[in-house]
Amino acid sequence: MADRKTVCIIGAGPSGLAAAKNLLWDRRARSKFRVTIVESQPRIGGLWPSSRSDNGGLVHPLMLANQSRHTVQLSGLAWEDDAPSFPRAWQIGAYLERYFQRYCRGPQEIGDLVVKLSRRVVRAEPIDSGWHVWTQATDTEGGDREVVDAGVFDYLVVASGYFGSPNVPEGLETMSTTTTTTTTTTVNSGSVPVVHSSAYRDLDTLFAGHPPTKDQKGKIVVAGGQFSGVEIAATIASHLSSAEHAPGAAIDTIPAASVHHVIQQPFWVFPLHTSPAPAANAPPFLPFDLPSYNIRKRPQPLADTQGHITAETARFVHGLFETALGTDQAEIHPALAIAKDSTVRDAPPMMAVSDTYLEHVRSGRITLSTGKLDAVTDTQAVVTDVSRSENVDNVAAVVLATGFSAATSLAFFPESVKQALHFDATDARQIVALAFNGTYHPAVANLAFVGFYRSPYWGVMEMQARLATALFVSDAASPPPSKDVASWVPATPQWPQLASALADDRSIERTLSLRADPERTSQFPMGDYLFLMHTFGEALGIPRRAADPADAALQTRDVALDVVTPAHYFDGDGDQGDENTGGGPTVDSLDTVKAIEHTAATVKAGLHDTRFVARAVFRSLQGTWKLDRTLTSRLPSHPSGRFVGTAEFRLRQRTKDGMSESEKLGEEDEDEFEYLYVEDGIFTALNGPSFQATRRYVWRYNARDDRMSVWFARTDDSSRADYLFHALEFSPSLMRKGWKATAGHLCIDDFYDVHYEFGVSGVNVTNWTLEYGVRGPKKDYTIFGTYRR
Structure with a gap:
């Protein structure tokens, strides 16, 4: 000793x-x-x-x-x-x-x-x-x-x-609120709360002591455009969306309804699941870091691709990002566009990760300014760029996603x-x-x-x-x-x-x-x-534990994967967590093998089954779609016609309405989100009148079962789910680049035969169709709807 x-x-x-x-x-x-x-x-x-x-x-x-x-x-x-x-x-x-x-x-x-x-x-x-x-x-x-x-x-x-410690922009007077374990930075700006992103937890605590007024709903300004800025802007926007669209919505108790995000330059936003083969006819999906850490795609011997980035290298990587995402983001917002002819592509790429950020921007829940937050006075924020200054009015709160020192x-x-x-x-x-x-x-x-x-x-x-x-x-x-x-x-x-x-x-x-x-x-x-x-x-x-290059389960005709994780560099001399028993393997080596096997199983399921497809499609539905639907009836008691309008997937925190007790217990993560689906438009009967029509469903995704499902809404409260309509079963599409899904539902004597086709570009569903035939003693019709952004 x-x-x-x-x-x-x-x-x-x-x-x-x-x-x-x-x-x-x-x-x-x-x-x-x-x-x-x-x-x-x-x-x-x-x-x-x-x-x-x-x-x-x-x-x-x-x-x-x-x-x-x-x-x-x-x-x-x-x-x-x-x-x-x-x-x-x-x-x-x-x-x-x-x-x-x-x-x-x-x-x-x-x-x-x-x-x-x-x-x-x-x-x-x-x-x-x-x-x-x-x-x-x-x-x-x-x-x-x-x-x-x-x-x-x-x-x-x-x-x-x-x-x-949290960084606070120069010029904003700070106060320190010390807890038992850390120091959270808040800013004394007058009438609105200003906090560092590390202090944000929810809307209630953000606005504690700042009750809503009768005036117009304000904006929550988020300053900072890298990982933490994108993450916190999307989180707050999701909280606002849930407050507005959850059963018993509490948005009236919140002084704000939108996020105003101040960024300095455009950046690529990756979702949590991407495709290792985005050009494939039916692109598979995996957790986005797995394709990124595929050593088979790297030239050998390995050279450091980070650090000093030439303009030529920058343009090459920007191109890879665009291919992976299937977009240059111009259709989302001009401030996020990274066009091929843009000088932005000469600079080293910037990226962030979020499942919801881009669709919140597309929908207007998040608005954007380019520049730096210069000052906050009462309910006004000043954003300055190289050649201009912008006043952001009606500010309800400020969140500083300005990083750490x-x-x-x-x-x-x-x-x-x-x-x-x-x-x-x-x-x-x-x-x-x-x-x-x-x-x-x-x-x-x-x-x-x-x-x-x-x-x-x-x-x-x-x-x-x-x-x-x-x-x-x-x-x-x-x-x-x-x-x-x-x-x-x-x-x-x-x-x-x-x-x-x-x-x-x-x-x-x-x-x-x-x-x-x-x-x-x-x-x-x-x-x-x-x-x-x-x-x-x-x-x-x-040495690295390389995957067997002959293992067909880790490759398709479009891609071959050998993913590197910490477990692939197990140190036989250094990593010995427990004494050997009878010369057998140690506990830590068994855990290492288990981790490697789980990664391999995940890759195989993503490449050869439909694992994560439902997750990727579900994420991509967020926001508003243009809907054009025809109804073709073969019985005179049900008129044929056409519906034209919108279908909106409103993000909110997951509810458990309509679920059985066993389903509630089986929910993997109660903090996940679901959609309240709302369609509104005009139905015009064939050779008949036109009238306003609306319908609602609740769409859910269960990560444990990798299952996407659609639920009927209650008639007495259309914000709540009533019972299951159908669950989607995915398979590669034969009609287009993307995925198809089928489902069925028996409603007493009527059977609903449901077919989806999802067109995919990169990581996003760009258009999709929903067709279902309904047959029963008194029903015989087909509905076919086309959804476009």
Whole structure:
């Protein structure tokens, strides 16, 4: 015990837990370290909340991950079989709790672990023997705020993440509202609430203390056009839509009815499911990160596609995005258009992820301005662009999706350390310049970084944790370096390939070069997941578990997939979560195999069955369609005629009206959405009168069964579902590029034979038809409707 080296890990999120797991369980590190984790939250998980009601952090517990469970995982722990494809934030927190219980609460003979919750590192100073660390309590409810000497550690791991503190635009006076676990930024603008996007939870809390007036409904201004801006604008718009269209709608209690989104430039918006073969006649669908991480489509040897982006490369990638989406977004809104002849295509592409954002924009629920939010005065916001200024009137609230400052995440370092790390608080994308893909700096001994870069991948976090372990193990086995040695790069004999990889690395020079040319820097400078995983794997001697190229289940005539996930880089030497029993596989290796098999099964189901097609079609129906329908009756008692009007799919939070008790219990995610379908128009009878006609249904999607269904609306309350009309069964269309679906419904003596045809371009349904024949003792007619945007 006395010979064990000590390590302080700052942060108990996925990065910190991966670092602790590797230091405790890697065979080459076992029994060599005593680990202390310092976490500012009162629970492990870092940013990720522990439950649906955990609102104390910077992440909304109901927020959907923008990567699937296949990517949001660590190699030693598979997700539960029934976990959703895209887990919510609180489910990720629960996953991390399971990871912690398995790897950080295991047999004590592997090494010591101490976890200090509700404490923040406020000082970390390098000394000859390592790092001297001081901490302070984050609990303000009567807790002791005294700075405490936490002791001296041989090594320090920064795993506190990039989300240091909310950014607030200059010129807006701020106030800090401190909770027990975090600081939420609000802005004193006068008569309207102004909050950072990390503080938004729902409309009720946003407008608490701001009751609606008799005046016209106002706008919620969202400032910021990258990932968080798109996500929060779409979330608020969905909340507004639900407030308006849910049973017992409460929109009258909300002072706003729309979102005004202030963006700086157009960006591509990807849904959560895309097609790996968008040109296919019946394009298959998968979680959008799986086609992105298909290594078979990449030229070999792998080269880094991120960082410095030439105009030629930018145009090429813009073209790939347009092909994948099937649109340049011009039909959605001019401010989002990225036309082929636009100079926007010379710049590095910007992207965001949302299932609902574009259709909220198309419908007008979200309006757009290009520029920057300059000021908020009473109920008016000022947006300025290069050559003009725009006043946005009737503002009801402002949400600042202006990102976070990573500078506060390193505030505990003295200036000498910051200078050595090339610290630059003005560079939001690369605040420090570190060696070997953001893991360490040779000028600062006994220090490693895990997950400390913009939008880190979980697989890369795990690789950085493995590299940090290799460096610490090697350093601990080496004689103390001379004080004259300026570079801390210990010899790594137990990792034979690592020494040459570290010697050849040029990550620091790359970062400094990108700082000198920010206009040509990619949105995520360390965004090439496949390249990063491959580079770490080669350096650490961890081969990738490649898919069998002869496996017909992973390919079609249009595409072949070999998807890379963290589980595909399982370290046979380093990842040993439990002792072997009788020479059998370890628990973590079994979990790794399980995770790989689940990813393969998901790919196979998407390529060869109809998995995710219903999900993709359902998402794409949101909004208003032009409807032209003919009714052809073969009985004189029912007139033939034509209906012309609109069909609107009104987004709202899922209800359970009409469901049986077993169906209610089987609902996978009660926070999902459904549509209230409303059609209005004029029916003109053949050789007869014309009259106004309307009808309503409720459309639902169940992720557990991958099923889309249509429900009759109640006659006494047309906003509520009554009972099931039909569920759609999908198959490839033989008539057009897209998908068809069939269904049937027996209503006493009348049978409804239902046929759909969905025309698909990229990820979107662009037009569709619905035909059903009705036959019974007193009915014999056919209805055929065409739907277009």
